[in-house]
Every structure is written in C-alpha cells, then in structure tokens.
Amino acid sequence: MEIIFLIFILVLSVFLGFELISKVPATLHTPLMSGANAISGITLAGAFLASGMVDNEMGKYLGTAAVAFATVNVVGGYLVTDRMLGMFKSKKAGGKK
Amino acid sequence: MNIELLANLSYIVSAALFIFGLKMLGSPATARRGNLFSSMGMLIAVVAGLTAEGIVSYEYIAGGMVLGAIVGALAARLVGMTSMPEMVALFNGSGGAASLLVGWATLYGGGIDTFTAVTILLAILIGGLTFTGSLIAYAKLAEVMNSAAIVFKGQRIVNSLLLVGIVYASYQFCLDPGPESQWLYITLGLALLLGIMAVIPIGGADMPVVISLLNSYSGIAACAAGFAINNNILIVAGSLVGASGIILTNIMCKAMNRSLANVLFSGFGAVKQSKAIEGEVKPISVEDAYYLFEAASNVCFVPGYGMAVAQAQHVVKELGEILEANGCEVSYAIHPVAGRMPGHMNVLLAEADVPYEQLVEMDDINPRIENVDIAVVIGANDVVNPSAREDEDSPIYGMPIINVDQARTVFVLKRSMASGFSGVDNPLFFGENTRMLFGDAKESIQGVISEFG
Numbered sequence: 101m102e103i104i105f106l107i108f109i110l111v112l113s114v115f116l117g118f119e120l121i122s123k124v125p126a127t128l129h130t131p132l133m134s135g136a137n138a139i140s141g142i143t144l145a146g147a148f149l150a151s152g153m154v155d156n157e158m159g160k161y162l163g164t165a166a167v168a169f170a171t172v173n174v175v176g177g178y179l180v181t182d183r184m185l186g187m188f189k190s191k192k193a194g195g196k197k
Numbered sequence: 198m199n200i201e202l203l204a205n206l207s208y209i210v211s212a213a214l215f216i217f218g219l220k221m222l223g224s225p226a227t228a229r230r231g232n233l234f235s236s237m238g239m240l241i242a243v244v245a246g247l248t249a250e251g252i253v254s255y256e257y258i259a260g261g262m263v264l265g266a267i268v269g270a271l272a273a274r275l276v277g278m279t280s281m282p283e284m285v286a287l288f289n290g291s292g293g294a295a296s297l298l299v300g301w302a303t304l305y306g307g308g309i310d311t312f313t314a315v316t317i318l319l320a321i322l323i324g325g326l327t328f329t330g331s332l333i334a335y336a337k338l339a340e341v342m343n344s345a346a347i348v349f350k351g352q353r354i355v356n357s358l359l360l361v362g363i364v365y366a367s368y369q370f371c372l373d374p375g376p377e378s379q380w381l382y383i384t385l386g387l388a389l390l391l392g393i394m395a396v397i398p399i400g401g402a403d404m405p406v407v408i409s410l411l412n413s414y415s416g417i418a419a420c421a422a423g424f425a426i427n428n429n430i431l432i433v434a435g436s437l438v439g440a441s442g443i444i445l446t447n448i449m450c451k452a453m454n455r456s457l458a459n460v461l462f463s464g465f466g467a468v469k470q471s472k473a474i475e476g477e478v479k480p481i482s483v484e485d486a487y488y489l490f491e492a493a494s495n496v497c498f499v500p501g502y503g504m505a506v507a508q509a510q511h512v513v514k515e516l517g518e519i520l521e522a523n524g525c526e527v528s529y530a531i532h533p534v535a536g537r538m539p540g541h542m543n544v545l546l547a548e549a550d551v552p553y554e555q556l557v558e559m560d561d562i563n564p565r566i567e568n569v570d571i572a573v574v575i576g577a578n579d580v581v582n583p584s585a586r587e588d589e590d591s592p593i594y595g596m597p598i599i600n601v602d603q604a605r606t607v608f609v610l611k612r613s614m615a616s617g618f619s620g621v622d623n624p625l626f627f628g629e630n631t632r633m634l635f636g637d638a639k640e641s642i643q644g645v646i647s648e649f650g
Contacts, residue, residue, distance in 0.1 A: 103312060106424055106432060113212075113433045117440025120219045126533060126558050129445060129540030130281060132222055133412050135232055136441045137288040139215055140415045142239065142434035143295040145246030146426045150302030151261060152252030158376070159305030160254075164261040166298035169291045171265025172272070174243070177288055178236040179273035184281075184544055185229040191552035 131184045138177025144170035200248050207245035208430040214238025215434055219441075225553045242430050278548040279505045282538040286335040286408055292415035293327025296320050296422040301385075303425050304376040314374035316424035318367050321381075322388045323418040329392030331411050337401060338537055344401035353462070356394055363387045399461065402502075402579065404537045406449045406460045413442020445539050452533035452559075454585075454595040476627030481634055483641060486608060487648035489632075490516075493570035495526045497562060499599055500542045501535045503576015503611075509639040513575060514549040516642050519649050528555050530562040530572075530599050532580035559599050572604035574625075575638050576611075582623045607631045610638040 124132050147170050151163025215238045221231025252258070276284045300320030303309075309317070336342040366387060370380035399407050416438025423431025450457050490496065498513055517527045529551060531542045543556055566572070574581055581601045584591035601607050602625050609631060625631055634641050 102427070106427070106429070109429055109432050110420065110436055113436040114440050116216065117219075117437040118444060120216065120437070121441040121444045123220075123223045125223070125225075126448075126531070126540060127225060127543040127553055127556050128222055128228055129448075130285070130538060130544045131228060131232070131540070132441060133285050133408070133445065133539065134281075134288065135218070135222065135235060136412055136416065136438045137285060137292060138239065139235060139434050140292040140412075140419045140438040141295070142242060142431055143292065143299055143419045143422055145242050146299045146422050146428050146431050147261075147295060147302075148246045148252055148258055149249050149426060150299055150306075151257045152249075152254055156305045159302045160257055162298045162302035162305075164257040166295045166302060167258055167261030168265040168268075169295035169298065171262045172269040172291045173288055173295065174239055174269070175266045176269030176273045178232065178239070179270055180276065180281075180284065181232045182229065182236075183273065184278070184547070185225075185232055187278075187544070187547040187550075188225040188228065188553050189547070189550060190226060191554050 127188070128185075131181050131188075134177055134184065135181045137173055138181060141170045141173030141177060144174055204245040204248055205429065207241050208433075211238035211242040211245070212430060212433045214241070215437060219437065242434075245430075278545055279508065280339070281544060282404065282408060282536070282541060283335050283338045285538060286331050286338055286411070289408070289411040289415045290328050290331030290335065293324040293331060293411075293418050295324070296415070296418035297324030297328060297385075299422045300324060300425050301376075301381075303422075304374070304381070309374045311371060311374075313425055314371045316421050317374070318370060318384065319421035320418055320425050321385055322363065322367070323414055323421055325385055325388030326392035326395065327411055327414040327418055329389045330396045330407075330414075331392075333393055333396040334404065334407050334411060337396070337399075338404060344404075346400035346403075347397040352394075352398060356391075359387060359391050359394060363391065395461070401537070402534075403453075403460050405534050405539050405541075406446055406453075406457070408538045409442050409445035409449055410457075410461075411442075413439050413446060416440075416442055449534055449539060452597060453593075454597065476624070478626055479632055481608070481632035483634070483644035484648060486632070486634055486641075487645050489571060489606060489608075490520060490645060491523065491649075493520070493525055495569050496520050496528075496571045496573065497566070497569045497601075497604065498527070498529045498573045498575060499535075499577050499581055499601055500529065500531065500546070500575045501577025501580060502537060502541075503578075503638060505536060505541065505545055505576070507576060507638040509575060509642060510545045510549040510551075512639055512642040512646065514546065514551050516646055517551065517555070519646060523649075528557050528562065530557050530559065532559050532577070532599055535577055535580055559597060563600050566600050566603050567605075569604040570606060572601035572607045574601055574607060574609045575642075578623055581625055583625055583628075584623070588624075601625065602628050602631070605630065608634050610634045610636075610641050612637065 147166035218231040218235025221227040300317045337344040366384040420435030583602045585593045585596040585598045
C-alpha cells in the first residue's frame with residue numbers, strides 16, 4: 101500500500117509542477133533552472149541516512165559523497181539564483197541610474 | 198509526538214514552501230522572495246532529515262556538508278553571468294551524482310525487495326547519465342571540447358546496443374540485488390557511458406534543449422532516490438524539478454520547430470544550402486549608423502549568443518539609455534533559444550541593468566516589428582534568418598523567428614560574413630533594408646556611443 105501512496109504523491113506533484121512552471125515567464129527561465137537545481141539538492145535529506153550509517157565503511161563514504169554533491173546544489177543553487185534575481189530591476193523601482 | 202511524525206510534518210511545510218517559491222517565480226517582482234521561501238523550505242527539510250532515525254555519526258555528514266557548501270558558495274559567487282549555462286550544467290551533474298550515490302549507498306542498508314531494487318537502479322541509471330551527460334554539456338559550453346556535434350557512422354547502432362546492455366544488466370541486477378552484485382557495476386558503467394554518448398552528437402546551438410532536459414533528469418533521479426528510501430519530500434521536490442525541466446525542454450523544442458527526438462538524435466551538422474543567395478551586402482560605417490540612430494524613434498535590439506561572447510551587454514544598455522534620452526522608444530526582443538540556455542539573454546541584460554519591462558518576447562515584438570525604425574541584431578543569426586519563413590528547403594524552415602527583416606532598417610553587427618551555427622546562409626544580410634556593421638560588436642557600439650558623446 102505504501103508504494104501506491106508514494107505513486108499518488110508523485111502523480112499529483114507532477115501535475116502541480118506543470119501548472120506552476122508553465123506560468124513562469126521566459127525572462128525568468130534561467131533563474132528558474134538554477135532554482136530548480138537548488139531544489140533537486142533535496143537529495144541531501146536522503147543522503148544523511150546513508151552517510152550516518154556506521155556499520156558499513158563503503159556505504160558511509162558513498163553517503164558522504166552524496167551529502168557533498170547535494171550540498172553543492174543546495175548552497176550554490178540558491179545563492180546563484182538570488183544573485184541573478186537581484187539583478188532583475190523594474191524601471192519604477194529605479195535601480196541604478 | 199514522535200520524531201518521525203514531526204519530521205514528516207516538517208516535510209509538508211517544506212513542500213508547501215517549495216510550491217510557494219515556484220509560484221512567486223511567476224513575476225520578476227516577487228521572484229527573489231520566492232527563492233528565499235524555497236530556500237527556507239530546504240532548510241526545514243534538511244533539519245528534519247538530520248533527525249531521522251538511524252543516524253549515529255554526524256562527523257561524516259558535517260564534513261560532506263562543509264565541503265559542499267564551500268564549493269557551492271564559491272561557484273555561485275565567482276561565476277560570471279556569461280558562464281551561467283556552464284554553471285547550471287555542472288549543478289545538474291552534481292544533482293545527478295548525488296542521487297546516484299544515495300541509491301548506491303542505500304544498497305548497503307540491506308533488506309532490499311524487488312521494488313526497492315528497481316527504484317535504486319533507476320536512481321543510479323538516471324543519476325549516472327545525468328552526471329556524465331552534464332559534464333559533456335559543460336565541456337561543450339565552456340569550449341573545453343569542440344562544441345560541434347560529434348556524429349560517427351554506426352552511432353545509432355552503438356547507442357542501441359548500449360541501451361540493450363543496460364536493460365539486460367538491470368534485469369540481472371534486480372534478480373539478485375545487493376552491493377556486491379557485479380551487474381551493479383556494469384549497469385553503472387553503461388549508464389555513465391550512455392550519458393556521454395547521448396550528449397556528444399548535440400551541437401552548441403541545441404544546448405538550451407540539452408540543459409533543460411538534463412535539469413529534468415536530475416529531478417527525476419532525485420525522485421527515484423526518494424522511492425528507494427521511502428521519502429516523500431524527495432518525491433515531491435524531485436517531480437517538481439522534473440516537470441520544470443520537461444516544460445522548458447518543450448518550449449525550447451517548439452521555438453526551434455523541431456521534435457525532441459530530432460534534436461537528440463540528429464546532429465545539425467552537414468546541411469546543404471539548396472538555394473544560393475544572391476544579392477549585395479551593404480556595409481555601413483559607425484558614423485552613418487550614428488546618424489540613423491540619432492533620427493530613429495523606435496529601436497529594437499535583438500541579442501544572440503554573440504552578444505555574450507563579445508560581453509557587449511553593458512555597452513548595449515548604455516546605447517539604449519542614450520537613445521531613450523533622445524526620445525526614442527527602446528526594446529530588447531529575445532528569441533526563446535537565443536544564447537546557450539533558456540533565458541540566458543534576459544539574465545545578461547538584467548546584469549547590465551536593463552529594466553525587465555523592456556525585455557520583450559518574440560510573439561510580442563513580431564506584430565509590431567513594422568513600426569521599428571532600426572532593429573539591431575547583435576550576435577544573433579539563425580533566430581532572425583528569414584529563410585526559416587520563406588525557403589521551404591532550408592534546414593531551419595518552420596522555425597519561428599523574430600522578423601527583423603520587416604523592420605524599416607536592420608543593422609547587423611557581425612565580425613565577418615561567416616554563416617551561423619547551423620551553417621545556413623542568411624538572406625537577411627543581403628536584404629534591401631539591411632546594413633552590415635562589421636567588426637567587434639562591443640567596439641562598434643562604443644563607436645556609436647562616442648559619436649553621441
């Protein structure tokens with residue numbers, strides 16, 4: 101039954117994803133991608149479990165590498181997206197002269 | 198209340214924050230706050246993940262996080278806006294690698310049923326091909342390797358064999374899953390190879406499609422890893438990313454009027470021009486260009502990858518401001534596949550402080566292009582090539598373009614008469630109302646600016 105629940109979640113979030121993303125204007129497609137990159141760093145939450153296991157050396161190393169890669173995504177992704185979005189300025193807001 | 202329930206409740210909160218964050222990306226005015234929301238969601242998910250049962254040692258986790266955070270922060274700080282496509286390619290790759298490793302490490306947990314084995318395998322497969330595919334995409338974008346399509350005889354046969362091999366090895370693995378299975382390593386190796394083989398036949402101008410697709414894969418891999426470890430938030434976040442990548446891929450393909458299969462399997466390489474284009478190229482001097490700019494009341498810039506290469510966005514913006522001060526209406530028309538990734542030109546112009554209201558999409562500018570006095574084409578070629586509209590034999594026929602040839606005057610800033618990436622001649626250059634401004638785009642525009650000065 102658990103599998104069915106997981107698939108249920110999957111299907112609903114795919115639909116939700118399509119709805120949300122198709123509303124993002126072309127101007128923001130690059131930040132959207134880097135933002136999505138950051139979100140895909142969610143693997144981090146899963147990587148903890150693997151690298152926290154002490155009973156197996158190999159599993160621990162693999163998990164730690166996973167933690168490192170996923171953290172690159174999370175930290176790098178959010179920072180670079182923020183940096184980019186900070187550049188988008190409205191005329192009314194003034195920006196720099 | 199037990200810890201697991203608490204963790205799951207936090208996952209719900211973070212999923213909601215991701216969704217809000219993506220929703221706020223719908224407008225440049227709220228996008229930055231949206232990103233902040235999304236990152237708070239991530240923080241909550243990470244903290245909740247850390248409380249999971251079964252984690253006994255935190256040293257390795259801390260080590261991995263510190264290392265990753267340093268690399269990520271440095272990369273995000275130091276990357277130039279021109280190199281954003283390379284950066285995103287690398288991030289896609291690192292997302293793929295993380296999912297691959299999580300899947301692999303889960304095998305050591307033991308107690309694997311067939312369903313888990315299949316999902317672990319999917320995480321390894323998709324993660325692996327995302328990883329190497331992204332590295333190749335990076336190498337092509339950064340020009341570490343030749344960005345042209347690499348096509349060889351029997352390529353399809355090799356790739357088909359590779360696929361068959363993966364299916365067979367996966368099947369064998371699932372029969373007897375475990376970390377010691379030799380089929381695991383065979384599958385992994387083949388997946389890594391497939392990533393390389395899948396991206397080498399794709400040329401530089403098709404990179405927007407590839408990056409979007411790899412972006413989607415990195416999400417799908419995270420999703421598969423989520424199934425492998427029974428984690429809701431991985432599934433939700435992974436599928437959001439997967440959906441986002443697929444939508445972008447679709448937009449890019451539509452903008453080139455090509456199917457995804459066509460982009461992935463046929464290099465844009467050797468096309469033959471059916472008709473020789475006749476006509477005369479009319480060069481213009483910087484000084485004459487200045488007189489026309491001075492008199493113009495509606496100017497539209499059409500940037501392409503060449504603007505990124507020449508780093509001309511700042512001078513373009515400067516010229517735009519001077520023209521505005523001169524009472525001229527200025528806009529920037531951006532084709533969906535201009536540049537090397539979706540939205541690449543928008544980011545460059547935003548970096549140069551162009552207000553986003555002036556950035557217009559192809560469909561907005563085309564109906565009113567006849568009112569444009571001067572369309573300035575900077576480093577774009579195929580996306581303004583009228584043969585896409587007129588010449589049925591052209592390889593890019595049917596691709597939607599920005600109809601700059603219908604503007605009153607077109608300035609094309611170009612180094613020389615070389616043809617665009619697709620190797621197709623561009624009749625625009627020979628047009629009645631086209632004037633060629635030869636030379637480095639940045640220097641040419643600087644020249645015009647100093648005439649104004």
